[in-house]
Amino acid sequence: MRQITRRLAVATLPLTLLASAVAQSSEINLPSTMAWTAYGTNSSGYAQAVAIGNMLQSQHGSSVRILPGDNDVSRMTPLKQGRVDLCACGIASYYGAEGVMMFADRDWGPQPLRVITTSTASFGLSLAVAGDLDVETPADLAGKRVAYIRGDDALNKGTEAYLAFGGLTWDDVERVDFPGYSRSFDGIIAGDVDASFTTTVTPPAQQLASSPRGISWPVLDPDDEAGWARMMAVAPYFRPHEVTAGAGGVSEDNPVASASYPYPIVVANQDLDDTVAYSLIKALQNNYDDYKDNAPGAVGYALEYQDLEWVVPFHDAVVEYYRDIDVWTDEMQAHQEQLVERQTLLKQAWDDFIGDAPSDEDDFTDAWMQARAAALDDAGFEPIFE
Structure with a gap:
């Protein structure tokens, strides 16, 4: 358990x-x-x-x-x-x-x-999707082009969590790599990609909303227990959130059922x-x-x-x-x-690991993540990151 x-x-x-x-x-x-x-x-x-x-x-x-x-x-x-x-x-x-x-x-x-x-606050954290696509929920992203931001683990984890809500993984979409967050929105406007993770009130989202493609935000049904369980297995810090501020006309009179942290x-x-x-x-x-x-x-x-x-x-x-x-x-x-x-368990696992840790940095990270997951697993905790 x-x-x-x-x-x-x-x-x-x-x-x-x-x-x-x-x-x-x-x-x-x-x-x-x-x-x-x-x-x-x-x-x-x-x-x-x-x-x-x-x-x-x-x-x-x-x-x-x-x-x-x-x-x-x-x-x-x-x-x-x-x-x-x-x-x-x-x-x-x-x-x-x-x-x-x-x-x-x-x-x-x-x-x-x-x-x-x-x-x-009133904004949400979501995948901004080009408004000229028929994407109403995360499941509709299957086969679409989704931005992956090199070197930005937090944004990519958010994207992965949204895909999981829809029962998808990176294998179910076309991953398009970008060197930076703003460049991914330039890519949506230019028609090179279809979605990128952001806050609903950020300037790039506003720019997308004003472009010919427009913007949409996938709806996360707060009653979809299976979808939320999948999302939080990937990123347990998300919570259901009624978003009342955002690009594309999101307001208190036009809210979106979404997520935030x-x-x-x-x-x-x-x-x-x-x-x-x-x-x-x-x-x-x-x-x-x-x-x-x-x-x-x-x-x-x-x-x-x-x-x-x-x-x-x-x-x-x-x-x-x-x-x-x-x-x-x-x-x-x-x-x-x-x-x-x-x-406390993680700190003990780190102390046990660091003394004999590999000298190569890539090997170090891989070995730590394995040791971390094993320690959490043995104690009955979800590793979450593996």
Whole structure:
């Protein structure tokens, strides 16, 4: 019996309970200065970090220095080295916790990451499909030309997950390789490829929507249990999501049943001081109205949007906060304990592996992934990445 839990619904609470829960407070004690890493200065993730930093400065006298990073490794490295307190990361935080993809490397391995908070906003993460094709669901992509972005594991994993929802693999479509994400959208507009993974609000998606081909978004039926099971077997961080913002006329009046996962994912190392972690989550919830409208997507930090049974464990002090406001359940605790057990197992597997690891880098990665899968399998966990 596999121990890892796959859930199809975001943990939510009645708004009246949320309001009373957030109203409870105790002293917030933050350091005078903190350092975070985030996405580049033109990203919504950076804008959100700035908005939160301004709130922490004005409400609690804590100054936040934000270091923009061009890629996942550059954002995660200062956190690994202890040079920053937090990373407002993307889904690479999950890959880092699992020790896979760009983190299946001699200098990395599984990282002891803990979630402080996440943002889930109105946009979705989906395959943008040329609108001149009759693609209504992922299953309709069979035989179509689908973009593969060289060197971008996260985007390709998202594509693979969408194909899996439709019962497809890369073998069922025509894979077209591109050297970069933007080039793949140029390829759709030029008629060289038919679909590429993106967020629904990104500028390339808007450009495609304005082109002669137009744009469409495959519908993911939230009641298709088999489709969701296939998708989450590939990428368990996805959740059903009603998308109300996106290219091609997606709006609150014209939503799309699709999928999403949090962005940014604000993570720390497990040894972040308990007082700092507790104070951060409390400040973010108590002062939500002070920053929610100050950056695109910042509304997604509301308590009602927090998935308390996601794929990376929460910091212990964050769990304590949720207990204190009476929203943490026995089911959430059992899920948290499974995630911590999984991380502990991965760290032990890495320590056992690294001493006799192959010197060749390609052999190193292959051997680690085999050792990792074997350790998880033996303990009854799904390896997910093999």
